[in-house]
Amino acid sequence: MTFSLRSRKLFNTIAVVLALALPTALTISSADARAGGGMSSGSRGTRSYSAPPSTTTAPGSASQFNRTYTQPGAGMNSAATAPARGGLFGRAGGFMGGLAAGFLGAGLLGMLFGGGLFGGLGGLSSIIGLIIQIALVVLVVRLAMSWWQRRHAPRAAYANAEAGAAPGPQTNYRSGLGGGLGSGLGGFGFGANNAPLEIKPDDYEAFERLLGDVQAAWSNEDVAKLHTLATPEMVSYFEQDLAQNRARNVVNKVTDVKLLQGDLAEAWREGETDYATVALRFALTDKTVDRNTGAIVAGSEQPGEATEIWTFARRPGTGWELSAIQQTN
Numbered sequence: 001m002t003f004s005l006r007s008r009k010l011f012n013t014i015a016v017v018l019a020l021a022l023p024t025a026l027t028i029s030s031a032d033a034r035a036g037g038g039m040s041s042g043s044r045g046t047r048s049y050s051a052p053p054s055t056t057t058a059p060g061s062a063s064q065f066n067r068t069y070t071q072p073g074a075g076m077n078s079a080a081t082a083p084a085r086g087g088l089f090g091r092a093g094g095f096m097g098g099l100a101a102g103f104l105g106a107g108l109l110g111m112l113f114g115g116g117l118f119g120g121l122g123g124l125s126s127i128i129g130l131i132i133q134i135a136l137v138v139l140v141v142r143l144a145m146s147w148w149q150r151r152h153a154p155r156a157a158y159a160n161a162e163a164g165a166a167p168g169p170q171t172n173y174r175s176g177l178g179g180g181l182g183s184g185l186g187g188f189g190f191g192a193n194n195a196p197l198e199i200k201p202d203d204y205e206a207f208e209r210l211l212g213d214v215q216a217a218w219s220n221e222d223v224a225k226l227h228t229l230a231t232p233e234m235v236s237y238f239e240q241d242l243a244q245n246r247a248r249n250v251v252n253k254v255t256d257v258k259l260l261q262g263d264l265a266e267a268w269r270e271g272e273t274d275y276a277t278v279a280l281r282f283a284l285t286d287k288t289v290d291r292n293t294g295a296i297v298a299g300s301e302q303p304g305e306a307t308e309i310w311t312f313a314r315r316p317g318t319g320w321e322l323s324a325i326q327q328t329n
Helices: 002-029 095-112 123-152 201-219 223-229 232-247
Strands: 250-268 274-292 296-299 302-313 320-326
Touching: 002 250, 201 223, 201 250, 201 274, 201 302, 201 320, 223 232, 223 320, 232 320, 250 296
Parallel strands: none
Antiparallel strands: 250 274, 274 296, 274 302, 302 320
């Protein structure tokens, strides 16, 4: 009897831990190990909390930043600047907030103290109940987060480069349709460019070059080189990720990087700083190997593809540097 009670408490504790950790584990397992770690990191100036327009290369939306130094401000078009008014987990609760909170409160605390949705059952049925309860909690959390992202997805902000210009609706700026390997500018399509900030062929060549150089410096763990290619903020994230790799005694190698298609989402100027956000679809070989043996522990030798939204920044007297990487939804 004592053994059965202890076993049940152990299963309940494990269930609580799994329920809390499983959503995070699912997110991590789906992330690639290339530069940026498959996360959305960096800053897009005052547009950090505004979604870049969709493009032919990335017709969906861009994920909001997981890591950014930029704080929401009154001048930004950001849902984060609005006062809390109910919604998902706001003070007023809302349907999804109440449902999720109910499951989390009753389910997790019930599991912890021997109750829960299936607390009255015993033996094998209790274990099955715990598994079902975990699945329900994970499902509710994922549905709630998906609903919140759809409801609060910010619209792209409009900004004019010329002072005194009248504001108007944001246009979906891009360098052209398609592009592909046959394009005259690598993988970038090149056509009408109506963005407030003119992006020239040399700029597209710089973006393509930075794509390869950043991945190469990342693979070589060359922080000094990364400082010449990216903003201090982005380098700080690279250093964090590299430190985690060293702690795990692994190194991530990204090779054979080739731009397949790219186009401009938007380009603008803030003060003396130019910004350009571009969608990039590129081929790469992404593998993580043991530092001592060289054995592959993640990824493979087989080439794959990735689509990301990269933002570049340029200040007077300097060239373009990587300012942000965002994943696509």
